[in-house]
Amino acid sequence: MFLGMSTPDLLVVGILAVLLFGPDKLPEFLKNATALLRKVRNFSEQAKEEVRTGLGPEFKDFxxxxxxxxxxxxxxxxxxxxxxxxxxxxxxxxxxxxxxxxxVAAPHESRVPVDLRKRSVDGGRSGERPPFDADAT
Structure with a gap:
């Protein structure tokens, strides 16, 4: 596994690279890409080293x-x-x-009984509709 990619994924990426860059320019592209990665990695390491030296000897293990x-x-x-x-x-x-x-009591051993029955919203008037307020909608 390379960069978390499976073998079929790597194969698809390789085929796409050959199709995009062509077999004659692909080695040059890979050479340039690896050189760029090397430069970025070196730059990153130099920046980390500068920060470590700037922090002082107390942070040598940072x-x-x-x-x-x-x-x-x-x-x-x-x-x-x-x-x-x-x-x-x-x-x-x-x-x-x-x-x-x-x-502390377990959740199923609560001290206060809980009423889980559904209560009517209209306050017991089961046949009537609640009043309509046009301004509220």
Whole structure:
């Protein structure tokens, strides 16, 4: 698998490339495309290195991938608890226990009975239509 594409997808892309560029210009196009990708990758690495040196020696272990929200949350919740999220979680649990000493009832064991019968909208006048207000429509 290349870039998340299956073999038939790669085959279709290859056939389209041959049809669009022709068999004689395709190698030159691929050479130019790989050179462009190499330049972009080098530029990106240089920019990252400049940011790291600009931040100073405290951030020598800084990784840009850690800025992605999903990675950041996973790192903070599953390990490396530098922000003290575990302490917050424990504190919230203690606070809940202090405020509500009774165990929380399961949803099917509610304390207040719930009436699920359908009530009439017209207040019991089942044969009459509700009044029509032309200004409200």
């Amino acid at each position: 990784e840009f991938e850690d800025l992605h929200p999903r990675t950041f949350v996973r790192k903070q919740l599953l390990g490396n608890d530098d922000l003290g999220i575990g302490e917050l979680r424990d504190g919230i649990g203690e606070l809940r226990a202090a405020l509500d000493p009774e165990p």
